[in-house]
Amino acid sequence: MPSTHQRPAAMVHLIVPVKPLTRAKSRLRGASTDHQALVLAMLLDTLAAAEATPAVNRITVVSSDPVVTAELTGRAVELAEDPGELNAALRHGARPVARHGTVAALQADLPALRPADLATALAEAGGGRAFCADLAGTGTTLLVAARGEDLAPRFGVGSAAAHRAGGAVAITAAVPTLRCDVDTPSDLDTAVALGVGRHTAAVLARATVDRPAASEHAPTGRAYWTMGDCEHRDQPTGRRTGEDHRPGRRHERRR
Secondary structure (H helix, E strand, O other): OOOOOOOOOOOEEEEEEOOOOOOOOHHHOOOEOOHHHHHHHHHHHHHHHHHOOOOEEEEEEEOOOHHHHHHHOOOOOEEEOOOOOHHHHHHHHHOOOHHHOEEEEEOOOOOOOOHHHHHHHHHHHOOOOEEEEOOOOOOEEEEEEOOOOOOOOOOOOOHHHHHHHOOOEEOOOOOHHHHOOOOOHHHHHHHHHHOOOHHHHHHHHHOEOOOHHHOOOOHHHOOEEOOOOOOEEOOOOOOOOOOOOOOOOOOOEOO
């Protein structure tokens, strides 16, 4: 359980890197009949949770995919060109903003992410350098740099150990939806069990293929959450979709 004496979370600028949809999540292929729609939906659910997190004041999505940029144009996020490699993309997105406040890298494949889990992790970081390991304990889903510090991302195989070696402190709070990144069909089953966001639920409901590991998760019975109240519902329907953005957020396109 997180300490009750944590420092308040600093306001954070999130950097979210997104590969071209045609090349993203190759190990997840076969989990849905519409792979690109699934990858995009996971991004949208990740962003919905991030936007609903009080400690997050700005979000930059680093991507050169035309579908992603078209989908996000007009939303309360900033866009930056992807230089082509994950760590380079994060450095590119973080460099202009790091000197102005706390910057953090968030993976784009967290469809079950809840604002409460992201808020808990950011509060534990307290504006210092920290990282959140994935459920396997080897990867990284969130990397936080202190104000004015270089993000110094080391994503890739064994990134959790690499970030720890680079001076980042491991987040210890029980934040399962922040740790549940999706790279494989098995990961997707885990996310579904936690309750995915409405975009991912909708794609899976209309484009699910038979996978033995997911047999207990009928498309019409998937749990999902809304930003309005972060509650679970039994059916992927309903009017409260959580697309209202907080006042004062502005869309800027960075090239």
